[in-house]
Amino acid sequence: MKSPGLLGHLATRLTSQSENLATEALCYVLQTSAAATAGFTAMLRKAADIPEELRFDTQASSDADAGIPDIVGYDAGGGTRVLLEAKFWAGLTKNQPVTYLERLPAVGDGVEGLLLVVTPSLRVDLVWAELHERCLAAGLQLGGASGFGEFRWIHVGGRVLGIISWRVMLEHLQDAATAGDDLVARANLGQIAGLCELMDAEAFIPLGPEELSGALPRRLVQYDGILSKVVDRLISDGTAKSKAANGTGLGRSAGTMWWGRSFAISGVTCLLSIDAQLWGYRRYTPFWLRIGYLQPSRTDRVLDRLNELQTDAERVVIVGKGDIFVAIDTPTGVEEATVVESMVAQIVRIKDLLKPLDASGGPVMGAV
Template sequence: MMKVLHAAAPDLPVLRFETQKAEENIRPDMWGYDNDGPRVFIENKFWAGLTEHQPVSYLEKLAAYNRPSIILFVVPDAREQILWRELCRRLQEAGIAATGKNTLSGPITLAAATATGPVMALASWTRLISALALSVADDPFARNDLAQLQALCEAADIDAFVPILPRHVTDQRMPAFVLQLNAIVQASVELAVSENILTLNGLKPQASWNRIGRYIKFSFENGPGVWVGLHFDLWKQYGETLLWMVFSQTDWGRALQSKPLLEPWAAREDKFVAFQNSELAIALNLVFGEDKDHVVRRLAGLYKDIADALCPPGA
């Protein structure tokens, strides 16, 4: 494990490791110690989201010791870029600069030095287990432990069937949450229509097995038509948000024509855009901890920003 960590933090000394230890508001899965205190936090993730204290409180805890240190997140391969974006976004919101962002060749695929001092890094389960396996080739007990860990990773596959439990169907908060999101989408579209950002022009709601929403059209001349709403496949695949706007490849949706206009805007505004199967999807990030009116207005404002990117005022 020290060989893995040295790729991103070469100044670390040899450490001892402990698990399931909590202090104040942090509880990393693994701690790495030298004689002067913690130097490494390792957080193991599969598909659960970050806690409210990750990564900022963890970095602040390590930084208090004023010695070379690192926080490492271990995630499924498919989640590397998604979780890294969220980690960097949280640093930005906390006013913590991250410099020297690198893509490394070993198990640690992404790393950045933070203004607080510690390095923030990310590794995939696949690469980490492969690297550890090379180091314990002659240790049958360690190989057995890694085999069990590999089996755990396979069992945590997000596409694997999960047996249905009573709590899955008796928790009424989930349908209430989905209905609340539907109401937010409907209200934001109505507000954008009233402000001449969007038009409905007889377009109807649309739902299928993997999404719930409606068709809309941008109101400027020759504006493209899009679908907007809860997209479960995109939510599962990218984890950015539940709400998405999708441009189809048709003459009505004009995904190919919209892509070169929206990608530079998305890069400037730190918005997530995905292009696959000739469709362009924009993540409509929600604001947290606000009342319904504020969430609706922010969402309608995002429609306006997208409209301006597609057809700048005065163009």
């Protein structure tokens, strides 16, 4: 996983209010970069009839339900024309969106106002549906929806309600900053994007009915069966040994969000595991081979031997203080036997790369 940037790094360690941090950073860019602000208002003007020039400011509150929007856009006369509400994983408050919409001017007043909700990409559909439901429950009349994908808007009682993802919004602002040769703004927006990517990765994805059915646990049971068949096959054909170099028996192990079976290949103790963390965040496969399980490792030597695998993104991963994991990919759309054959072949190749002795005759890994 690439670095989330300085802002994302600090947010996870120094504050529990990531949404406020992102909001303040975004408003700072809009207050200091003419290019980014022009690009932002040009984007908003696709949805609502607002002025080309707006002044943006934040409205701080210690009460999450106080009904104070995150960012306000004012026209030249000081009138409120844009309200922006920034979300990561927090739900809508009781004031959103109805109370916020009521604070905006309506077309009948001779001007138009826009309420824009910013969310992670994964939440756009869910939050958009909830916004619609709340407007209907309040008796507000909905017009025709416009926009598509991760930037949409709809007229509600003479005002405009919109939603956009952090990703789309920040990409648009970065393009505007680049076009305006504002490299400082682009760098600042990149920091916000890094924080948003981190929040996207860690956000709770709402449960779907299919996830609570028996399909997911049955599939996990099948994964475990595949793992056992692969290890049994490696041992039966002599590729792997069921005991370490010192005669210690190897077998099943489990830890936080992983479980698997250990064995020895080329004098190195390895663990083939189903690892939820690596599967979810590093590469799309549940199966990972840990090199040097329960052994002191020489990370540099092992990585040197696995050099040809490192050209494939996130195939070889270093975790913690030097634990080395290799992703064991699985073919799709084939029978279980073909999956087992493919995984066995990959581990055999890794065995060939992990020769037991280095050029000087010393061991690559310490014995268990």
